[in-house]
Amino acid sequence: MQGFVNRHLFADTVDSRALTVPAMVFHHMAESGEYSGTVFQGARETGCFRLKVGTGPGQVNIDLANLAPVYEVGAGGYAVFHVSGGAGGFAVVIARQGYVFDTRKLQAGDLFAVTLMRPGAYTVRNEVTGETARVLVAGAAADSLAFNITVTDQSMSPQQVEVAGGQGIVFRLEAPAALTLRPAE
Amino acid sequence: MAHVTVAASQKAFTKTLDFLRKNFRLQKSATVKQGRLTATYDLAFHLENGTIELRNDGTVRIKELDIKWDKLKLRLGVDIPEIKVGGFCIIPNPFTGGCAVRAPEIKVFSANPDITLNLDLGSSVHTEVSVTARPELKYFTNPERHPADSDHDAREHGHPHQWRIFIHPSQVDLDLFDVADTAGDLLKQAAEDAVNSALGGQPDWAKKAIKELVGSAIEIFRKALDLPDDLSEWLADLLKHTLGLTNLIIDAVGNYYVNNHPIALEDPFPILPATQEGLIPVLVPLRNLSVRINAQELVVEADVGV
Numbered sequence: 281m282q283g284f285v286n287r288h289l290f291a292d293t294v295d296s297r298a299l300t301v302p303a304m305v306f307h308h309m310a311e312s313g314e315y316s317g318t319v320f321q322g323a324r325e326t327g328c329f330r331l332k333v334g335t336g337p338g339q340v341n342i343d344l345a346n347l348a349p350v351y352e353v354g355a356g357g358y359a360v361f362h363v364s365g366g367a368g369g370f371a372v373v374i375a376r377q378g379y380v381f382d383t384r385k386l387q388a389g390d391l392f393a394v395t396l397m398r399p400g401a402y403t404v405r406n407e408v409t410g411e412t413a414r415v416l417v418a419g420a421a422a423d424s425l426a427f428n429i430t431v432t433d434q435s436m437s438p439q440q441v442e443v444a445g446g447q448g449i450v451f452r453l454e455a456p457a458a459l460t461l462r463p464a465e
Numbered sequence: 466m467a468h469v470t471v472a473a474s475q476k477a478f479t480k481t482l483d484f485l486r487k488n489f490r491l492q493k494s495a496t497v498k499q500g501r502l503t504a505t506y507d508l509a510f511h512l513e514n515g516t517i518e519l520r521n522d523g524t525v526r527i528k529e530l531d532i533k534w535d536k537l538k539l540r541l542g543v544d545i546p547e548i549k550v551g552g553f554c555i556i557p558n559p560f561t562g563g564c565a566v567r568a569p570e571i572k573v574f575s576a577n578p579d580i581t582l583n584l585d586l587g588s589s590v591h592t593e594v595s596v597t598a599r600p601e602l603k604y605f606t607n608p609e610r611h612p613a614d615s616d617h618d619a620r621e622h623g624h625p626h627q628w629r630i631f632i633h634p635s636q637v638d639l640d641l642f643d644v645a646d647t648a649g650d651l652l653k654q655a656a657e658d659a660v661n662s663a664l665g666g667q668p669d670w671a672k673k674a675i676k677e678l679v680g681s682a683i684e685i686f687r688k689a690l691d692l693p694d695d696l697s698e699w700l701a702d703l704l705k706h707t708l709g710l711t712n713l714i715i716d717a718v719g720n721y722y723v724n725n726h727p728i729a730l731e732d733p734f735p736i737l738p739a740t741q742e743g744l745i746p747v748l749v750p751l752r753n754l755s756v757r758i759n760a761q762e763l764v765v766e767a768d769v770g771v
Contacts, residue, residue, distance in 0.1 A: 285573070285574060285664065285665075285667055285671070285675070286571070286572050286573055286574060287667075289550070289571055289572075289573060290671050290674075301571060302571070304568060304569065306555055306556075306566060338565055338566065339565075339566045339567070341569045343569075357566075358555075358556070358566045360566070360568070360569060362568075362569045364569075364571070364572070365572075391555055391556075393553075393555060393568050395550055395551050395568075395571060397550070397671070397674050398670060398671070398674070399670055399674065419674075419677050420673075420674040420675070420677035420678045421677070421678070422550070422678045422679065424551075424552045424553040424554070425553060426553035426554060426555070426568070444677075445674045445677070445678070446550035446551075446674075446678055447553070448551065448553035448568055450553075450555060
């Protein structure tokens with residue numbers, strides 16, 4: 281019976297450079313074209329795919345734990361990199377004609393979303409600038425509310441949010457960032 | 466006009482009721498699947514109480530016969546639908562007011578659990594049946610009677626042929642099938658136990674978080690099975706109709722009498738007993754038997770013949 285619970289959903293540590301079940305990255309695909317995608321776990325390459333940007337939906341969900349060979353998204357839409365199950369720890373690089381996007385180096389305009397289940401206080405840290413914020417998780421809720429934190433090169437705002445387990449926390453980047461969440465000391 | 470008339474009073478019929486109460490036992494288990502629900506029952510019951518009445522319309526009526534549940538266990542396997550978190554809006558659509566980009570949903574359970582509830586309802590269900598029956602005559606040729614035996618020999622050896630009068634049910638009614646309100650409480654507790662079991666070795670905070678997500682244990686089952694507010698009524702309907710206990714009880718009680726415990730008349734019939742002086746009993750063969758019932762007695766009439 282224990283195997284029934286998606287235990288990786290209940291992780292208490294999240295890192296935008298190594299995506300796991302609670303964490304996902306949203307990247308704006310402005311330019312049409314065909315991109316190559318490579319998936320890593322640590323230094324090890326675990327898979328690849330093609331991403332066609334042109335006509336298509338406004339969003340494509342790319343499950344790094346269950347890759348398909350080809351994905352399509354409309355120009356101006358978003359590629360969403362997420363992990364449906366397993367230990368995760370994935371990073372993605374997509375490239376085309378000199379253009380490179382690496383989830384280990386998030387840029388302004390990217391979004392990083394987290395779903396925390398475990399109650400407690402967490403410290404959010406931008407590993408690029410050293411800036412921190414605080415997230416408090418209490419209880420759990422089945423609704424689809426999300427709370428926003430804006431990340432600049434000098435701060436995170438608001439400095440503290442309070443959420444219920446299962447609700448979303450969306451980090452809207454206005455500067456390069458690499459975000460971690462860990463239980464507060 | 467009949468040569469022989471034998472009558473049995475209502476009191477004599479009490480013996481048939483006693484026999485039913487003493488000997489009838491039913492034991493059965495079965496499984497029924499309906500939608501998300503797989504229900505298995507394991508039951509055993511006997512009969513108690515009841516009154517017997519002879520009636521002028523030629524029938525025998527047994528009333529208020531209680532079904533006593535020696536065992537009434539129910540196992541409910543429920544296929545729980547997927548429970549997910551996430552799906553929140555990342556980028557609203559300014560034109561429609563909806564959502565342009567949404568976070569993917571994440572499954573709370575890595576595999577859909579089939580959660581099992583175990584219920585012991587033996588003391589929560591009160592059931593009564595009544596039986597309306599008519600007499601039915603059959604002739605029993607005793608296979609143990611030796612071909613060389615005379616009628617007296619056969620009687621002495623305990624193997625005479627017989628006329629047998631069976632009480633043949635023409636109607637069995639389930640007068641009462643009541644599930645106590647406490648059964649609803651049993652169901653809630655069983656749901657709680659089942660969910661706790663499914664969450665197994667998870668830490669308490671994880672169990673709490675999941676329960677806060679999906680509501681109480683009984684809410685999980687209400688949504689999965691579309692349960693009404695009155696859980697006892699739902700259980701009663703499940704038992705009576707979905708699991709078919711109404712028909713099971715009616716058929717079992719009805720069929721029991723068909724071939725069991727007749728009122729037996731020896732053939733030939735001893736119209737005079739043996740005497741102390743050594744005279745053997747006087748036996749006369751019975752032919753053209755007929756049976757009728759009125760409010761006072763059962764009357765058997767026959768011709769004496771060869």
